[in-house]
Amino acid sequence: MADILKIGGRDLTSRLFLGTGKFSSNRLIPEVVKASGAQVVTVALRRVDMDFQEENIAAYVPGECVLMPNTSGARNAEEAVRIARLARAAGCGNWVKIEVIKDNRYLLPDNQETVRATEILAAEGFVVLPYMSPDLITAKKLAEAGAAAVMPLGSPIGSNRGLKTKELIRILIDEIPLPIIVDAGIGRPSEAAEAMEMGAAAVLVNTAIATAEDPVAMGRAFGLAVEAGRAAYLAGMPEAAEYARASSPLTGFLRD
Amino acid sequence: MGAGKLIIILNGTEETVPEDTTLEGLIRSRGLKPDSIIVEYNFGLVKRDSWAGIVLKENDRVEILRFVGGG
16 A cells, blocks of 8 residues: 655655755756655745845756745744745745744744744645644644644754654654654754654755755665655564564574 | 936835836846746735836835745
8 A cells, every 4th residue: 555645635655855955056956856756845935135146946846846935034923924925926836834933043943933823824725834843732732723744853953963852753743643744953864764763754854965965865865764764664663672582592503 | 207216125125216117127127037036016926917017116115035945
């Protein structure tokens, strides 16, 4: 039976979401999408810099992908809502990653404003995926507010420090009846696999792929790791034990 | 009339533009590719086909935005 992740009316076969920040060239993006198998791709919305004109990154995201604008740059719910509405009106579809950040050192999200923005946007028909600090009560509020998934951070954005919040994420996976997507901090494929083994529905990876020496090869590595971790979760992993449990018969070779 | 100037707020900064400048004219004067940008005029998104019909007025607020890389 196919293992499908259903979000916002889409049937996803890949559980790796890809962020598009920090690539040395936008031209890498379609190649990374292909190598990683990612079907959901995030972008940000910003004022045009009149002195330094860039390209429109959305043009580099293959058409079959779900384009998920984030609300990065928003410092409160109202700004997040404004960005989301603009992105949708610009033809970006109705998915949005809510990101409300006031803390510039650790880039930790404001959970309370994130809940408020989720309420407003879910009521307007958006498929809302809120980025949050892993906290059970907030996650419950996000679910009540109509979030399509909940995206707890593993460690601070871009830090490559892995699943520092593992125990809190585990609680969300156990308690919240929505897909839990680990977003931020995943620095290596083994950490993506670990999140998937725990039962995360997906992971969102950006920095670890975009800033690798070979982003296309790293995209493939993450795609494989996510698949492996998911397969292990579905296979049902045995518990860890303190002492050895013999894999071979414990009798002597020729004697009892 | 005719040779007058007016001040608008473009991406948060005051800019002086000639009277009778349209939104379309403003965008072209900045060398922006229409396909690559999103334009908000006085807090409402305006589609490309209406840019030519909007004549800028004093204190108008124009935001020109674009999708960029982000995670």
